[in-house]
Amino acid sequence: MTIYVGIGGWTYEEWRGPFYPEGLAQKRELEYASSKLTSIEINGTYYGAQKPASFQKWRAETPDNFVFAVKGTRYATNRKNLAESKDSVDRFLSSGISELKEKLGPINWQFMATKKFDPADFETFFKLLPPEVDGVRLRHAVEVRHPSFGCKEFIDLARHYGVAIITGADSEFPVIADLTADFAYVRIMGTTDQHDKGYSEQALDEWAYRARTLSEGQVPNDLDTFGAKQPPRPHDVYLYVISGYKTRNPAAAMALIERV
Template identity: 60%
Template sequence: MTTDNTGTIRVGIGGWTYAPWRGPFYPGDVTQKRELEYASRALTSIEINGTYYGSQKPETFAKWRDETPDDFVFALKAPRFATNRRVLAEAGESIERFFASGVMELRHKLGPVNWQFMATKKFDADDFERFLRLLPKSHEGRTLRHALEVRHESFCTPDFVALARDHGAAVVVAGDTAFPQIADITAPFVYARLMGTREGEDLGYPAKELDAWAARARTWAAGGIPEDLKTCGASPTKAERRDVFAYVISGHKVANPAAAMALIERLG
């Protein structure tokens, strides 16, 4: 989903193994071993959640790479051992272990890394800046893209927005949730997590809301800034284009693949 004048828009879900998706999403003849193969052809990206809880083997990342189409991209949840700590500046060893664990076996299919923080984690400017300095710009010759999923209201401040922008890290846009929305553009890409699917909607969202998210994604990709999302800092200058990563997460989870596919259809 891209043109000469826009970045690439990728839409997906979190993970691909979820028993209630069998039937509504996975046909009966798709075995569990083939779920990633199927999902990666219905969607354009997937956020891997397992890396948040523990490390994976290099051969596992290589297997995931080989099972998916050549233009497919994975986002990775960074390990909680790096983010769920009192002093973020002490996360250096955890960050180094993560990037040495085999994630680079994804090669060109490695997308952004989502550094998710607990909802109780408050903004400490000095400590957070020291943490951002620990995030590598590249590894094994590949440029890395970092996204920051902060979930405490104290982060909704121009100081945090400026700090993220200085380090080229995207602030994750929280969509349709009680978490604070910080839709400021701070990186050459946008990372959005849509968490508002609900029971009673076949596509997870009403058509009007799907249309709205598709329009926001197009605006981001064209270098613009949607006017209907909450920002907390100074606006950046308009960009020429941006890549966009949008994941339908949580909410009424059984409907998330349908919502993601409906967005892909709208984006053409």
């Protein structure tokens, strides 16, 4: 299976110089970033709809082996009652993401830190997530940030529907590393300005090891799990360096690519 490593978005002024060469035209930043990384998480889709032509353009500007993760719309996840999300989910899935075709990776349905686990509420939401759109396979993942999700019932529910639980690490949010789909999705948020590559060499080695372990279908011993262990089987891994000291995130991602 494949380990994809990248960053969140590609338009960030502080990357011009440290990451993007001086004088590089802004319209070529995605082309450049995708030549150095193997994946990017598109964040703009969380805040508003994008045009199908944009997805077509992004697909055309990136290498054949490049993959995008896409953040699902906040209008679907920022709700008290997730049963009311159907129209928002449908609009998002029909907004043109299928134009990425084989470069469409997982969809990150991110929930606010105040959203608590309610079994019936989340089962209703999982039932709204189709396996494909316009003939393109969909891989769904949820990013939950409330401690109430750290329980076997949530793990079992996600496994039943084949939805991955995103492991958000090196932050104030709880870590849930159970494998519940045929891929793993990790977001690490601990880069600092104390290291040229955002993380220490040891920390980069440790995350590379964790990524390789996840790709083998096993959870590293130092990541928290709450459900029953599953027989190991190969998994694709999508790992993004997010937040933290954002200026260093591309350097951290490239250092991880060298290691994995």
